Amino acid sequence: MSNQEWITRGEAVFAGTYSRFPAAIVRGEGCRLWDADGKEYLDFLAGIAVCSLGHCHPAVTEAVCNQAKKLLHVSNLFYTEPQTELAELLTQHSFAERVFMCNSGAEANEAAIKLARIYSSGAGRYEVISLSGSFHGRTLATVAATGQPKFHKGFEPLPAGFVHAGFGEPQEIEKLISSKTCAVLCEPLQGESGVRPLAPEYLRAIRNLCDRHGLLLIFDEVQTGIGRTGSLFAYEQCGVVPDIMTLAKALANGLPIGAMLTRTKIAAAFTPGTHASTFGGNPVAAAAGVAVLKTMLADGFFADLHERSAYFIQRLEELAQNFPQLCAGVRGRGMLLGLVLTDKGIEHGPAIVRQMFDRGLLINFAGMQALRFIPPLTVSKEEIDTVIAGLREVLAKLV
Numbered sequence: 001m002s003n004q005e006w007i008t009r010g011e012a013v014f015a016g017t018y019s020r021f022p023a024a025i026v027r028g029e030g031c032r033l034w035d036a037d038g039k040e041y042l043d044f045l046a047g048i049a050v051c052s053l054g055h056c057h058p059a060v061t062e063a064v065c066n067q068a069k070k071l072l073h074v075s076n077l078f079y080t081e082p083q084t085e086l087a088e089l090l091t092q093h094s095f096a097e098r099v100f101m102c103n104s105g106a107e108a109n110e111a112a113i114k115l116a117r118i119y120s121s122g123a124g125r126y127e128v129i130s131l132s133g134s135f136h137g138r139t140l141a142t143v144a145a146t147g148q149p150k151f152h153k154g155f156e157p158l159p160a161g162f163v164h165a166g167f168g169e170p171q172e173i174e175k176l177i178s179s180k181t182c183a184v185l186c187e188p189l190q191g192e193s194g195v196r197p198l199a200p201e202y203l204r205a206i207r208n209l210c211d212r213h214g215l216l217l218i219f220d221e222v223q224t225g226i227g228r229t230g231s232l233f234a235y236e237q238c239g240v241v242p243d244i245m246t247l248a249k250a251l252a253n254g255l256p257i258g259a260m261l262t263r264t265k266i267a268a269a270f271t272p273g274t275h276a277s278t279f280g281g282n283p284v285a286a287a288a289g290v291a292v293l294k295t296m297l298a299d300g301f302f303a304d305l306h307e308r309s310a311y312f313i314q315r316l317e318e319l320a321q322n323f324p325q326l327c328a329g330v331r332g333r334g335m336l337l338g339l340v341l342t343d344k345g346i347e348h349g350p351a352i353v354r355q356m357f358d359r360g361l362l363i364n365f366a367g368m369q370a371l372r373f374i375p376p377l378t379v380s381k382e383e384i385d386t387v388i389a390g391l392r393e394v395l396a397k398l399v
């Protein structure tokens with residue numbers, strides 16, 4: 001079966017929610033993918049910041065295969081070994097003491113919103129403030145929390161209890177705080193809307209506001225968490241500790257899992273029956289998560305990542321300087337990097353991504369602002385050089 005045959009069959013049966021690259025991917029290894037026609041790709045998308053240890057990482061594959069031979073699923077009516085081990089690792093290496101597991105980022109944010117509401121229900125507070133440009137998921141509540149009107153269109157009426165503050169100014173948030181507010185929800189670095197980091201001072205000011213007004217601070221680390229920004233969690237680098245943190249994407253290197261983490265006092269608002277998930281923390285996904293965390297927590301993992309991240313940033317900055325008509329600068333941390341385009345560059349954003357694809361180089365265009373690079377954290381300098389060289393050729397044709 002060729003790419004074209006898979007595309008034709010897929011187009012005949014799928015709901016039209018995606019505009020996909022014209023390729024059926026059949027195999028992956030490290031930073032490489034292969035399609036049904038045998039074409040090889042260098043993957044700087046990693047399943048949208050999911051396969052952070054690279055495709056089919058041996059430790060993850062082994063953990064998945066071993067667990068699949070023992071037990072696939074029993075539901076949360078029971079305790080299982082992998083879910084317990086994963087929750088222990090997450091709490092040992094973060095501010096959190098308690099974990100609720102689910103299957104995706106949107107579900108982790110739903111759990112966080114529900115927890116913030118039930119925790120604050122005695123005081124009659126329920127409203128969540130999030131930021132413009134944010135992305136929190138595609139369920140109705142997380143769409144309502146998402147601060148981008150394009151995701152709301154056609155789905156109104158949205159659930160009540162969500163307001164959005166302008167990006168970048170703590171006063172914008174303060175203006176919206178009322179007797180109804182229960183929490184502020186934000187990403188330490190906005191990935192989807194064009195790789196926009198929140199300045200550490202801004203995050204500290206938000207923490208301060210939450211403390212002064214008795215609000216919970218929720219960090220959506222679905223994209224930034226699990227090593228992506230150069231530390232296990234992004235909050236560690238900005239000197240601000242949230243009350244609730246959500247995780248998903250890279251947590252199991254490709255199997256569906258999500259988690260909502262918090263402290264014991266806050267978690268106590270959830271009692272048996274208040275919230276649940278049939279599949280959440282499934283043994284196979286959790287076993288993969290344990291393998292991911294053990295691999296990242298091994299000596300030298302982050303030191304080595306910092307070195308390659310600095311190299312990548314430097315190469316992108318050179319490129320930005322060489323093409324000032326198209327590139328406005330470089331943003332991001334760790335292996336969540338964006339080459340911000342100028343107005344002229346933005347016009348060509350989708351075409352640049354497509355021409356990179358034709359060369360077997362996978363990147364995307366985030367938030368109609370920046371070319372986004374989210375390779376496996378294990379990406380080599382040679383692989384970085386290959387993508388930079390491809391990008392240089394593509395940009396050179398546009399000036």
Ligand SMILES: *Cc1c(COP(=O)(O)O)cnc(C)c1O
Pocket residue numbers: 103104105106107109135136137138187191192220221222223224248249
């Ligand atoms: C991807 C993402 C989500 C949604 O995760 P899903 O697993 O697609 O539900 C939520 N928040 C952020 C910051 C994300 O990047």
